[in-house]
Amino acid sequence: MPALLGILVVLLVLFLFTSVRVVQQYERGVVFRVGRVRERAREPGLTLLIPVVDRMRKVNVQVVTMPVPAQEGITKDNVTVRVDAVLYFRVVEPVKATVDVQNYQFAMLQVAQTSLRSIIGKSELDDLLSGREQLHRGLAEMMEAPARAWGVHIDLVEIKDVALPDSMKRSMARQAEADRERRARIITADGEFQAATKLAEAAALMDGTPAAMQLRLLQTVVEVAAEKNSTLVLPFPVELLRFFESHTKQAAPAAVPRARAAQDDAVAEVIEVQE
Structure with a gap:
């Protein structure tokens, strides 16, 4: 027992x-x-x-982080690039992931590489560099159908890096420099336009009030004198110069006979002294 x-x-x-x-x-x-x-x-x-x-x-059933090797392709605008990505997915139906596919991780890697090459050929270079959010959604949609059949859910797929040829990098640098120069010239021209508009308004205001011109002249003299310079630059109104010029021309004909009479008197005195 x-x-x-x-x-x-x-x-x-x-x-x-x-x-x-x-x-x-x-x-x-x-x-x-x-x-x-x-x-x-x-x-x-x-x-x-x-x-x-x-x-x-x-x-x-944990989230799997799978790096997608860099894929080389030609974009829609004929630029050769190398793009790599990263894929985050997890198993939501263990029975399908075990029975319907031999190795779901290897299968997801192949689908990710194929989808990445396909998205490169359908996109332009600017989209790969700046419009990645839309490309991420496109990659996820392309991989969603086979992943769902294998009981896998894609959490996130993102493009990590875009490698460009050196010649394309130089071309993009020149393009960026030219664009910055264009914006700088536009800003400078706009500033000049605004300054000219304000000066025209100020000139119209001063034209109606002559005293304002004189006050502005005195203020300019004060600002220049405050610098303690040895030379003082004094603006002179053009109208005053014209006034002096007109009076000089009127006095010039009367001054010529007087000068000739004085010259004759001087010659007569010299002759008397010699005698």
Whole structure:
């Protein structure tokens, strides 16, 4: 009797050892019973299997971070580039990921490479450099159909880097420099236009008020004198110069006879002294 009890205990221990399995929180268990898969995957915790009849395969349901190797292609505007990306996905249906595809990670990598090459050929260089959000959505949509068939959900796919030829980098640098120069000239011209507009308004205002011109002249003299310079630049109104010029021309004909009479008197005095 004790021997039989010992045998039963040993058989029970062997049964538990071969039938009890532990499924971790980040795993799901896919059970095959006599080669046929069970409809539902086993949840985390302890699970019992029938020895010899059941076999369980654990599937990791954590998010997988997969780098996509750089793919070389020609863009829509005929520029050769090399683009690499990164893919984030996870298994949401362990049964499909186990039964419908041999290696879902390798399959997702191949789909990602093919989709990346396809998106390069459909996009222009400016889209690859600045409009990446739309490209990310396009990549995810292209990969969504096969991934759903394999029980995989794509969380995120992003382009990491775009490698350009050196000649294209130099061309883009020249283009950027020319664009900055264009914007600088436009800003300068706009400033000149605004300044000319304000000066025209100020000139119209001063033209109606001559005293304002004089006050502005005195203010300019004060500002120049405050610099303690040895030379003082004094603006002179053009109208005043014209006034002096007109009076000089009127006085010039009367001054000529007087000068000739004075010259004759001087000559007469010299002759008298000589005699």
